[in-house]
Amino acid sequence: MRDLSADAFLRYLSLNTGTVRAQDDLLSIMEAAQRHGISVISPWRDQVAAVGLDRVVAAVRDGGFSLSGYCRGGLFPADAAHRAEVRDDNRRAVDEAAALGAPCLVMVVGGLPHLSRPGSAPSTDIALSRTQVADGIAELLDYARAADMPLALEPLHPMMAPERSCLCTLRQALDLCDAIDPERSGGLGIALDVYHVWWDFEVMPQIERMGADRMLAFHVCDWLVPTTSVLSGRGMMGDGIIEIRKLRGAVEALGFDGACEVEVLSDDWWARPLDEVLSVMVERYRTAC
Template sequence: MRDFSRDHAWLSINTATIRKQGDLLQISEACARHGIRAISPWRDQVAAVGLQATKAAVRRHGFKLSGYCRGGMFPADASRRQEARDDNRRAVDEAAALEAACLVLVVGGLPQYSRPGSAVSLDMALARTQVEDGIGELLDYAKSAGMPLAIEPLHPMYAADRACVNTLGQALDICDRLDPARTGALGVALDVYHVWWDPELHAGIRRAGLARLLAFHVCDWLVPTRDLLLDRGMMGDGVIEISKIRQAVEAEGFAGFSEVEIFSEADWWTRPMDEVLTTCIARHRSAV
């Protein structure tokens, strides 16, 4: 396993981690100031400052993009399916323009939450079918753009509204059906916050192998958790064996960035940007 204790060369900042403290250009300046060489921006943040301004900032600071957040939200009723197709193709185009390592897919849950305005449905099996069909359709377009797609399994508490793919095994099943040759065009974004609890996690990491491991996200699970979405912990403040999971990922040959992604309305989003980044650097060295 790589030694992170001496520098933060393999730290990436998912820009949601400091989204409340500034816009994407301010975040870029701060990351550069702290010697951080990789980021993973969110589409709404890019839209707020403009794609061309984002490209210029990435080029100016020499950033790598460990990923781009996010595509997905595939389930929809008939009136919203074209919207989902078009939106995901735009996400691929944006990721390609920014030369991101992958487009992260948060696949969606029931249609009324994935694509507001869709008719209410409680059919989870249908939602999962729409997810796989949507990824399969998008995959052809993404291949033409040279943009790998990374399915991010989310914790089961998000099954209804954010992602009905909830385990690494589910995500890999989709990958194997749609990309049986393991071409590198389709894989997973492994976020420890969502998968740490899974008794099949380490077997799944071995099954994924290097070809499927496209991104690695870190933060921590707090006990108690005050908010199911907006109370992620800084690495080392919770109960996840982050370094053990990284060891398993790196045993398969993964040598990319460890991407810090923290949603923290009551804590880290209230602190100065430089304090958050300084803490991310320190914890990346000691807890990742």
């Protein structure tokens, strides 16, 4: 297991830029990251769109940045009137990720159609949502493989099933990978976020089942007790109850050598100064991850 406390150059630390999305635009966030010695990021599509893809591509190149992922594609469930829009939007996400040099496109697959895609007809058929997710990923995978862009399925906490993801456990995500890509021919895997899987009694054997070839991204933060919001009440590493090192040890035992991507979506941390958040994040990376 890697000793992050000795990682003087922060080689294995990635800033998911959603962690400081409220403080400034993406280009300013990248400048702040450089001040703190952070050279790996995972930006969100809306942040890229706000300043322009070409400007971000140039900033990544000129600033010597690399990416640990790109957030996000998915949200597949939709009524018939919106399915072409979903397909086209996900293909654009693949193209953007490729332009930025991301190693994977993180997929938040979506929940009920009208909650995932505004304007879709109301539905409570979550089984249909799962079918649409499987069909959508299978179709997108061909396009993504042509662009050499792996798709990283991110299972989310079950409380996010209605709006964000009917894929709620690592077992579900791996079952879907095996159904779509039984030969493990590449291009489809997992983004494992400790916030979403820490509670799952099957998570350790499912990590072992996953294997190195399906392990594409590793996200860290903490679960606060009490939590004020499942969406925006995350804690900084070390402030909650997740066994982060145990989970990191399990994925590194597979051979995973990628970044620890810090994704703290938090009303509390969004209200703090940008440099304060990054300073604490670096310290907790070394002491709590």
